[in-house]
Structure formats: C-alpha cells, structure tokens
Amino acid sequence: MTERNTYYITTPIYYPSDNLHIGHAYTTVAADCLARFKRMQGRDVFYLTGTDEHGQKIERTAREKGQEPIEYVDNIVISIKELWDRLMISHDDFIRTTETRHRAVVQKLFQKVYDQGDIYVSEYEGWYCTPCETFFTERQLAEGKCPDCGREVELLKEESYFFRMGKYTERLLAHIAANPDFIQPESRRNEVVSFIKSGLDDLCVSRTTFSWGVPVPFDSKHVVYVWFDALINYLSGIGFLAEDENADNFRYWPADVHLMAKDIIRFHAVIWPAMLMAANIPLPKKVFAHGWIMLEGGKMSKSKGNVVDPVVLINKYGVDAVRYNLLKELSFGQDGYYSEEMLVGRVNADLANDLGNLVSRTAAMIIKFFGGILPAPAVTEALDEELKSQAAATFKEATDRLDRLDFTNYLQAVLRLVSRANKYIDETEPWALGRDENRKGRLAAVMYNLAECIRISGILLAPAMPTYNERLNAQMALFADPLKLNWDDAGQWGLAQPGLAVKKGKALFPRIDISSLDLPVAEEAEQGAAAAPAESKSEAASGAELVSIEEFARLDLRVAEVIAAEKMPKADKLLILKVKLGDEERTVVAGIAQHYTPEELVGKKVVIVANLKPVKLRGVESHGMILAASTDTVVAVLSPDKDLPSGSKVK
C-alpha cells in the first residue's frame, strides 16, 4: 500500500456576523460524518473548521455596538463552538483568522507570491460611498446611488495590490481536465469551467479603506482582502509554512476534501488553486459543493420567522435524529427542502419504527426466551445465508457510498439491512419457535443473527449518529467500547460474543406524535430571539406603539383612480401605476406585480399615501404608496366600498 494514510477534510470558515443556522450545520455535520468514517477506518484524520473574522463589515458592526472587533467576534465564536459541541462535531482544530498562527502564514504566502512577481500594485477603481466607506461595482449600485444608504457615490481610485490570477487560466483548465474528480459534483465542475473560460481577471487582494485584517507585510497601509486571507486557513490550520512545532502537521497537505455549499465553489475551485499554483504548493485533491437547504415557504429569513435553530431541534429530538435527518433527507449535491414535519416523518419511519423497534423486539425476545443472555447460534438454515450476504453487501455499499460523499444512499443502504432483519423475524417466527422446546436451537440462531444485524448496522451508523451505539450498548452489550468502533468489523459476520447481556431499556428513538407539533419552528424561533441579546421585535401587531390623532393626521391619505398600469421592465415585483388624484395625475410604483396584473388594476379606486416622500425605484420616481393588506401569501389592495371621486380624503 503506497496510499498515504492521512485524511484531511475541511469545512469553510464561517463568517461570525450572525448566529449560524441549519445550512452551516449541514456542511459541518456532513464533514464530521466523513471524518468519523475515516477515523473508524484507521486513517490519520485531520478535520478543520473555523471562522473568518476579518473585514469591514465585522469592524463596522462591532463599532456600532461599541465593541472592539475582537471582542465582538470572540462572543460569537463562543456560540459557534457551543453549537458544534451540541452537534458533536469532532473537529481536530478550530482556526480563527485573527489568530497569529494564521496571520503569519497569510503574510508569508503574500510575500512569497509577491516576490515571485504575481502580486503587483495598481489601482482599484470603483464607486465609493464615503459615509459607508465602501466600494461598489457599477452593477451593485441602486439607481446610481449607494445600495446601502442611498446617498451619492463617487468614482474613486484606490491603491490596491492585485494577484495575477488571469495568468493561471490555462493551467487551471488543464488541471480540471486532467483531474475529473477535482471539482464535484459534475454540474458544478461544468459551471466552473465555463466561468473560467469566460475570462479571469486579476484579483484585488488588498484594501486601504479599513484596517481590520492582516497587514500586507511590506506595506502597512494595506490589509489583505477577503479570499486571499480566508482561504489560507486551510494551510494555517495545519501549521503550513510555520517554522515551529506544528511542522508535523504538514503531512496532511494536500487536503483530501474541501467541503462547502455551492455558493462559494468558485472561490475554492478557481481562486484557491490559482493562489496555490502561484505559491508552488500542491492543490487539494477535491473540492466538493453541496446544495442549499430551502425551507417551506421560501428561503429562510428572520422576517419570515422561519429561521431554523439547530439547537432547538437537538433539544427536542436529540443529536442523532437531527444529524440523521440532515444526511438522509437531502440529496447531497442538490438543493433540498427542509421542514420539521419532514424531520419527524423521517425519524419516525426510519429510526423509531425500523431501527429502534428492531432493537426493542430483539432485546425483548432474548430476555424472554434466553433470560437476557445472547445465545450462540445452534441450528442454521438456508435463509440465514441470505441475511448474511445482504449484511456483507450492505457493508460494501455503505463504504462505497460514503467514499463518494453520497450520504443519502449510504444511510439508505444501512436501513435496508435493518428492514431485512425485521422481515427475517416474520419469516422465522421466533414466537412460534419459543413454544417448542425442540426448536430452541433454531431460536438461538435467529436471535444471534438478529444481534449481528444490529451490531453491524450500529457500526455503519456510527459516523452519522455519534451517541447511538453508546445508548444501544446499554441495552445490548455488543461492543467492548461503543466509542471506539472499527469500521471493518461491520464487514465480518459473527463478531458478537454469545453470552453478552441484554437488558430492557428506554426506547432508543421514541416515536414522535406528529399531531402534537404546534407551529414548532415559529414558536421556537421566538424563544431563541428572546434569549438572544435584545433585538427589538419589528412588527408586533397587538403591541404596536400608540400614536396620537395628530400624528395620524400628518398622513395625507387619498382615494385615487388607477388610469394606467404597466410592469416595470426587468423587475419581478414592481408595477408602474398612473393614478388620478382629483385633477392631479401622478406616478406611483407598487410592489404588487406578483399579485395583480396591470389590467386588473386599471379603473380601480385605491387608497394611497399622497404625501410620502418621492423615491426612485428602478429608475422610476414614485410619488406615493398604494395601501394594501397582506399575509405571507395574499396581498389585497384597499379600495373604498362605495364609489367616491378620486382625491377624496381618507381618515
């Protein structure tokens, strides 16, 4: 065997501007599953995760809260580490880009690439918003103004260092072509290739407009910008280029897998390899992008109240169930939908009904027929061979699927063995065997074979469900040490020791009553928000602040007649309406294009706020706002229920 024994796997480093959600948990759990699997196979595994803590956004947010940036991120990092704890993430290290061990490597690499001629100083030109201290590209601007604050921007030049990424175009394409597994899945590879072919610009790798970052070693006005800083964590996390005691960890490079969500594949499949080429460092073996988790009712957002807090789910269902569901329910590599209802369904069907119940009924029978001592198999029959060969096939398939990061089918394969075992009980009818003393030998073999299926599936499930085997072992003492399992033991039949003790225990995966779920996510999210440092609730209908009649009177509400309506070009939600207000005509832009067609509105009398400050939307000036009532899904424009002349006052 010449294959090296190390296995280095990474997640992205997360940006601590907010608490993490289920999407981050997904990546990290998947990587953890792989790391545990490889460890069980005896590989020398290094699993790295961490946080990307630099940048203007962090700096500004911290200042707004009256904190030092480091103080601000320290707090968030604590909560992230707690989350990984709860999810039983087994990372070997946690790298923070603010640590000196990271900063030193960034500076060394920057210097190295500079010395070698691939970093040069030039000018970055962009639209600059002075109050926001931010550059924007032409495309980012909102009607020529700052997309953040709406103020004027000016075309400014900033001195910046640039990385000659364009130079590596051909080498990148050649490498991708020569290594089909480098970018996975395939659809992402195609995307990256066409992106590269469309032309690579040199990359701006330093900034002078903020200071919260790693200083450029030879030019202290500059800090290293974003990706040139962040990506290097994969090296600094194992002490690469450091001349110190960590040198031992060099052996992990090149990384076996960089795992991430699809939105940052380009940075990992283009910028990162180009940087490594420039620094003359071997490229990682594989860059794998999985899909996004979508939530029922659209993308998760705070205003929709559908943010899923993994901690809440763990408290409710346990870490094994949460991890299992993430890995099983979503086809890795593709986008998928998530809902708590699905989680409950999955957990009930697979873990409670099939797996948990298999353990429960087997244990009960061993207790009933053999006094809680696992018997040795005595009388075997042909049927047993089929069971054994399926167990062997399951081991092979699970191994194979995991190696391909196909978590869904890995778990499906294991569950098929569990199902087979349940069927085996029906086929052998142990309760009938138990009534006949002459068939006790056969009964013993049946019990033993079931225990074997439980043992094997237990090993195979260990990477996904880190607490399962410990809990299982309390009922059926199949393992000497349930925390130190050997993967290949699942490939051998007959390792369960006859004589081991079987005890009645609590249900390993209690069935969840789905009808008892009361608006689970929304309610829990509220609790989470309440516990978090006070963030004001924006729209509490009942507890709305009271206003005086004078304040209300400041609004000039009028009946207006829609005389023309058209869709705003290149906008999904906007309609441009011409309305008549008495003798006056004015243009109002309304965000109701997804609920009303222009035809429906023409001739309609609506209510508008007539004295609203005009604003430009997509280049069209809007003089007023149409009033409409709405829920998440329905929008209804208000209209007086008697015919009134346009211009009538509303109060």
Next chain:
RNA sequence: CGCGGGAUGGAGCAGUUGGUAGCUCGUCGGGCUCAUAACCCGAAGGUUGCCGGUUCAAGUCCGGCUCCCGCAACCA
C-alpha cells in the same frame, strides 16, 4: 438574452456510461403478535412538462418552447 437549479404515479425524491421507470411517505386489502398503535406481504396509482431530432432503442443525448424555484435586484 444577469447567474444557477428544477419539471418523473396523491406528496417528497432516485434514476451511474441510452436497453422493459424505482425508493420513502400516504391510500386500500391481507398477515402476525416478539416489538415503540410498531413489523411483514399484496394491490391500486405515472403516455417521465410540451414539440421536434438522433438511434434498432431516450426519463437518460441534441435543438426549440412553456412553467416553477433559488441568487442578484426589488416591495415607499
């Protein structure tokens, strides 16, 4: 023509290099009683979004079209 994903039995999804369409849940019928109202068997249910092309053969390749969904933009 901003970027990307998708359209497969009631629902959610698989379908590797083209060769009779599978899985989970649900529904209906049956069986069993060791078990967490769990388990096992059987059945119904799809002209694989539309049109055209390549081929002996296409869900699977090519072209066109329609519709959905994310990102971005945007809700005065």
